[in-house]
Amino acid sequence: MMDLTPSEAQRMLRHSAERFIAEHYDQAARRHAMQDPMGFKRENWRKLADLGWLGLPFPEEVGGFGGGPVEVAILMEEFGRGLATEPYLSTVLLAGTLIAECGTQEQQMVLLPAIINGERLLSFAHYESDARAGLSEIHTVAQADNQGWMLHGRKMAVLDAVSADVHMVSARLPDVQGAGLALFLVPKDAAGVRLRDAPRLGGGRVAELTFERTLLPPDARLGTGGDVLPAIEGVVDRAIAALCAEAAGMMRSMFDATLDYTKVRKQFDRPLAANQVIRHRLADMYVQCEEARAMAARAALPVGADSDSTQRSLAASGAKVKVGRCARNVAEQAVQLHGAMGVTDELDLGLYFKRLLVFEALFGSVDYHLQRHAKLFGNSRSE
Structure with a gap:
């Protein structure tokens, strides 16, 4: 049986990320960053570099920390809770990882340290x-x-x-x-x-x-030759696993906000949370948050660079389907339980709702990944 107990280093990473998000991503700071022409604040990106998180998935030979998909998932979950807008996905997890896998040694030694130090951004x-x-x-x-x-x-x-x-x-x-x-x-x-x-x-x-x-x-040209499609497929599968962890963090923030609101919002002199039907809906939301988090963790395990491509793709597509469905349900329930306030600019809830809609569309819809999973599963059974 696989031991899923987090290591001391993983616990420290989560604690550091939680503290960083709490200090730098309150409502005012988040909205200020979103109004920037770049979509984020450069000073936050420099802070991520100082903390070493931009080098988390890269090998130590180029100045990275040699972390794996599980460590990336921990960080992305906390980014989701804070609704961070920094280009971590595009620069580090997509372009940076492709450089690490497909680039020549010279390209890696020039480009990866620049990414890790926060000096260069890529799309x-x-x-x-x-x-x-x-x-x-x-x-x-x-x-x-x-x-x-x-x-x-x-x-x-x-x-x-x-x-x-x-x-x-x-x-x-x-x-x-x-x-x-x-x-x-x-x-x-x-x-x-x-x-x-x-x-x-x-x-x-x-x-x-x-x-x-x-x-x-x-x-x-990146690298010296050969078809890079298999490398792109692997990197996108790992990005999907990381996005599922981010979505799980967003869902948990929406649930926490909804739970707090139903405790203080009163109708007929009673809190909403005193209503048994509301309690059932909150319980369903909590279960779906935990299911999404578990699927994101499961997807992170078989998506390493040297993992079997079929199992990696099955895990990524399966997580995208499950987390996508749970995210839609949690987001809709959160908005409904907040009433008309759920989609107003005064609440962050609407921003989380919109970001989860983007999650559904990124790297293929739920329907696309359901069909992909079925095809991959059928092919693996016939072999």
């Missing part, structure tokens, strides 16, 4: 207009020429692109037979790059990136 530009078909549906192309590479295409819903110093862009190589997908590092000020930015529900920013005959040097 992960992968999804396109037909993203519902899966991660392999990429039509952006990179053609080799005498000067390096020429990039042409459009990317949709790129998280935190407006604050990124470098965009990590996936593209096909039509001139290289059997090369599949490749990743390119595109500076934000490269000629031919157009960015259309918009606020994201619940905080943060999202953008559409267009590349029109964007010229890149020969060393702009």
Whole structure:
């Protein structure tokens, strides 16, 4: 039987994250950060670097802490409770992890320390207009020429692109037979790059990136060759597990706020919580919060870089389905029990509700992952 008791280091990490969120993410600070043109405050990002959390999943050889998916899940859960808007997902868990797995040694030694120190931000530009078909549906192309590479295409819903110093862009190589997908590092000020930015529900920013005959040097390609799609699939599965932990933290904050409200809000001279029907609804919310947290923890266990790809994908898709359904129910109950106040700007509850809607859509909907899980499970049974 697997021992799930947290280690001393994991308990210390959770305690530190809880304290950091309590000190830096009250209602006023959260709303102030969301109004920033970058979608977050740079001083908070520097504090994350000082605490060493930007290096949590990276190996010690490049200045990281060598943490795994469980440690990342602990941190993401606390970020969810505080509704943090920093680009941890895009810079560290997506682009940074792909550099660690696919980059050359020189690229790793240059880029990863800059990420860990908080000096460089990256976005992960992968999804396109037909993203519902899966991660392999990429039509952006990179053609080799005498000067390096020429990039042409459009990317949709790129998280935190407006604050990124470098965009990590996936593209096909039509001139290289059997090369599949490749990743390119595109500076934000490269000629031919157009960015259309918009606020994201619940905080943060999202953008559409267009590349029109964007010229890149020969060393702009990440790594030395080979199809990077399997690496992208693995990194996205791990990102889904981390997002499930973040969603579990948001759900718990919504439950706590709703429980407190029903204790003080009175109808007919009695608190709402004195009503047995309300108690049943609160109990259901609590159970769903615990179910979501358990599924997020379960998803974090088999998603390491060296884990079996089928089991990793099954765990990620299963967690996305379960946590997505629980999140929808908890969010709706919280808003209903708060009455009309549940979606007003005066309460943070509406922000949590919107962020959970974004969680449902990120990296595939609940329906998409239900179908993916069924297909993967069927294939594994037939082998």
